[in-house]
Amino acid sequence: MDLLNAFVALSNFVLIPAIAYGSQLAIGALGVTMVYGILRFSNFAHGDTMAFGTMATIIATWGLQSMGVSLGPLPTALLAIPVGIAACAALVLATDRVVFRFYRAQKVVPVILVIVSIGVMFIYNGITRIILGPDDQRFADGERFIISARDFKEMTGLEEGLAIRTTQGITLVTAVIVVALLFWFLNRTRTGKSMRAYSDNEDLALLSGIDPERVVRVTWLIVAALATIAGVLYGLDKSYKPFTYFQLLLPIFAAAIVGGLGSPLGAIAGGFVIAFSEVAITYAWKKVLEYSLPESLAPEGLVQLLSTDYKFAVSFVILVIVLLFRPTGLFRGKAV
Amino acid sequence: MKKLLMATAASALTAGAAFAESHASDVRLGILLSFTGPIESLTPAMGSGAELAVGEVTGNENFLGGASVTPVRGDATCVDAAAATAAAERMITSEGVMGIMGADCSGVTTAVLANVAVPNGVVMISPAATSPALSSAEDNGLFFRTAPSDARQGQVLANVLNEKGISSVAVTYTNNDYGKGFADAFSAAFEETGGEVTLVAAHEDGKADYSAEVGALASAGGDALVVLGYVDQGGAGVIQGALDTGAFDTFAFGDGMIGDALTDAFGSDIDGSFGTAPGSENEGGALFAEMAAEAGIDGTSVYAGESYDAAALILLAMAASGSTDSTEYSGAIMDIANAPGEPILPGELQKALQIIADGGEIDYQGASGVELVGSGEAAGSYAEYTVEGGELKVVGYR
Numbered sequence A: 001m002d003l004l005n006a007f008v009a010l011s012n013f014v015l016i017p018a019i020a021y022g023s024q025l026a027i028g029a030l031g032v033t034m035v036y037g038i039l040r041f042s043n044f045a046h047g048d049t050m051a052f053g054t055m056a057t058i059i060a061t062w063g064l065q066s067m068g069v070s071l072g073p074l075p076t077a078l079l080a081i082p083v084g085i086a087a088c089a090a091l092v093l094a095t096d097r098v099v100f101r102f103y104r105a106q107k108v109v110p111v112i113l114v115i116v117s118i119g120v121m122f123i124y125n126g127i128t129r130i131i132l133g134p135d136d137q138r139f140a141d142g143e144r145f146i147i148s149a150r151d152f153k154e155m156t157g158l159e160e161g162l163a164i165r166t167t168q169g170i171t172l173v174t175a176v177i178v179v180a181l182l183f184w185f186l187n188r189t190r191t192g193k194s195m196r197a198y199s200d201n202e203d204l205a206l207l208s209g210i211d212p213e214r215v216v217r218v219t220w221l222i223v224a225a226l227a228t229i230a231g232v233l234y235g236l237d238k239s240y241k242p243f244t245y246f247q248l249l250l251p252i253f254a255a256a257i258v259g260g261l262g263s264p265l266g267a268i269a270g271g272f273v274i275a276f277s278e279v280a281i282t283y284a285w286k287k288v289l290e291y292s293l294p295e296s297l298a299p300e301g302l303v304q305l306l307s308t309d310y311k312f313a314v315s316f317v318i319l320v321i322v323l324l325f326r327p328t329g330l331f332r333g334k335a336v
Numbered sequence B: 001m002k003k004l005l006m007a008t009a010a011s012a013l014t015a016g017a018a019f020a021e022s023h024a025s026d027v028r029l030g031i032l033l034s035f036t037g038p039i040e041s042l043t044p045a046m047g048s049g050a051e052l053a054v055g056e057v058t059g060n061e062n063f064l065g066g067a068s069v070t071p072v073r074g075d076a077t078c079v080d081a082a083a084a085t086a087a088a089e090r091m092i093t094s095e096g097v098m099g100i101m102g103a104d105c106s107g108v109t110t111a112v113l114a115n116v117a118v119p120n121g122v123v124m125i126s127p128a129a130t131s132p133a134l135s136s137a138e139d140n141g142l143f144f145r146t147a148p149s150d151a152r153q154g155q156v157l158a159n160v161l162n163e164k165g166i167s168s169v170a171v172t173y174t175n176n177d178y179g180k181g182f183a184d185a186f187s188a189a190f191e192e193t194g195g196e197v198t199l200v201a202a203h204e205d206g207k208a209d210y211s212a213e214v215g216a217l218a219s220a221g222g223d224a225l226v227v228l229g230y231v232d233q234g235g236a237g238v239i240q241g242a243l244d245t246g247a248f249d250t251f252a253f254g255d256g257m258i259g260d261a262l263t264d265a266f267g268s269d270i271d272g273s274f275g276t277a278p279g280s281e282n283e284g285g286a287l288f289a290e291m292a293a294e295a296g297i298d299g300t301s302v303y304a305g306e307s308y309d310a311a312a313l314i315l316l317a318m319a320a321s322g323s324t325d326s327t328e329y330s331g332a333i334m335d336i337a338n339a340p341g342e343p344i345l346p347g348e349l350q351k352a353l354q355i356i357a358d359g360g361e362i363d364y365q366g367a368s369g370v371e372l373v374g375s376g377e378a379a380g381s382y383a384e385y386t387v388e389g390g391e392l393k394v395v396g397y398r
Helices: A003-039 A046-066 A077-105 A110-132 A149-156 A166-188 A190-200 A202-207 A212-237 A242-247 A249-259 A264-282 A286-292 A308-325 B002-025 B043-057 B081-093 B106-120 B132-136 B150-163 B177-192 B211-220 B234-245 B260-270 B283-294 B304-321 B326-337 B349-357
Strands: A145-147 B026-033 B068-075 B100-102 B124-126 B143-145 B168-174 B196-203 B224-228 B251-253 B274-278 B342-344 B362-364 B382-388 B391-397
Touching: A003 A046, A003 A166, A003 A190, A003 A212, A003 A249, A003 A264, A003 A286, A003 B211, A046 A077, A046 A110, A046 A212, A046 A242, A046 A249, A077 A110, A077 A212, A110 A242, A145 A149, A145 A166, A166 A190, A166 A212, A166 A264, A190 A202, A190 A212, A202 A212, A242 A249, A249 A264, A249 A308, A264 A308, A264 B211, A286 B211, A308 B196, A308 B211, B026 B043, B026 B081, B026 B304, B043 B068, B043 B283, B043 B304, B043 B349, B068 B081, B081 B100, B081 B106, B100 B106, B100 B304, B106 B124, B106 B132, B106 B177, B124 B304, B132 B150, B132 B177, B143 B304, B150 B177, B150 B224, B150 B251, B150 B274, B150 B382, B168 B177, B168 B211, B168 B234, B177 B196, B177 B224, B196 B211, B196 B234, B211 B234, B224 B234, B234 B251, B234 B260, B260 B382, B260 B391, B283 B304, B304 B326, B304 B349, B304 B362, B326 B362, B342 B349, B349 B362
Parallel strands: B026 B068, B026 B100, B100 B124, B124 B143, B168 B196, B168 B224, B224 B251, B251 B274, B342 B362
Antiparallel strands: B274 B382, B382 B391
């Protein structure tokens, strides 16, 4: 029995990766849930909005790097995020003006907007690939680790190493700040309150003099900011490739639906539920159990519930279970 | 409308006539390699290697009466069987190639062989497809490879591990025909010699995050991680994850991982790791490297020599049988590749053509010491690499 080593191994391979991944999903899901709550459709272009915002940030990062600007141990991309958000906001506002507003004026049913958003997704897809290309881009710089596995072993003398990457730390800190700001905005400011009123009951909100086009514009601005931040954090922590952002759509939607579409709190909870399930179900628990159980009970096999090939299937399964038994999600959002 | 039809018919006729005319004096050779996709960093040297052989033969008076040879490049993409099949189909039907040097990755090679080469009756010599499954593919005697089957490389890699005293490993492979076949062959060979394989886990290429895969491999444990993937793709991602989490320090690489991209990405972080890739210490290899360097190509790049050999074999077989018809010259390939005969090294293709014209026999050695066995695949000679000071070094051949 060696609970300390068990905990370190668990942290290194499950807790830390899942918390970082969960934060990235949560910020992504917040964007999806905002669009759903206020504009009332599932925005399938969200993954590619993230890819576009990240692309703009990457280009700005390269610009800063070539001018010799850096943040020391922190990635330069953090400085470039505002540029990315601005570019992304311009793109989504233009899209709303040209595409979504037309369909809003027609008062079309949500499913048509969903189909329209798929069209928008392909356009964004193309724009990103034309500008930056379909390949992997690395734009992380600065210190790679807060603490590396080797240093941790030397410091503590434990058998198991613990590595925390700088990007994982940044992800968590940024996620906390973003979520706090968003909740403050929605609950404390006049614009935030008018957005919630619009989301709860469109007719009443209109009667009380809320300008619907302004609410929509502010929503898109927030969505652009959330998408860019989520995208940059994911790209810094893992790697940037437009196609993987398209693939992120599934876990992000699963997170938003599990939490309850339209509920910001639900999106955050959903992000972590999906991330922890994906990592924990495909993790081989052998090592952790060997440390934490008496020797006589130590497992022979790998104690892996699902092969890592099925990682994406986990999101699907959770999605199906939630939709079957609790269609409004954990936090009583809107039924899909 | 009538005029248009007439004009179309007329131009079609002249085009057909032009084609028939060029047919006699111009031999087209397909070079079907994955110029895009997971191994795109290896293929430029491979393509140029094959074109070196073409350059030696073209216009030689002993080659089909001084026929010129034109290489026709096509993109096999490595992963998209439909795209590779379309590229091969286009080569044969619209470009009129008489033989194909390619493809490279095992999956697309299998698809092109079954869907294009066999139905059209065109010879294919692959310089890089190493899946054991290709040994028993239905090929009507049209398929050869200058790369050995991975069944053999699996044994060699297992032997290297044994000699280094590593008795327990975890294995990860890229989830395709090449990776699966290689992983099976390696695991069987390693367990036969008394080693323990703790886990064999596939990884998908093109993902951003391999932490789940690395977590499972780390939990299974082992003295080293055997990575049978691609250096431009998931293989590098898995190594990055394993290094970041401190799960493994020592790695053993299959041929898809041996490349400058590996040391560019990881440098001395992977010192002490090692791997195998086809290669030989025959004088042909060094000669070819010299020749290639003069032409501005990296001749030591993996499979560049095999590509030269594959193209040379097709052209020499055409000369030996005096025909560009696949069904006629395919029979000559085994004869010229193996003894008896005058050994032919890289850069000696014109001498080989002279010998053939004089009625003699040749034993083509080429850059990779070609020796075709079984159904027409290389017997295989492997170079053992280690990473020292952040650079790949060849430490021996086996």
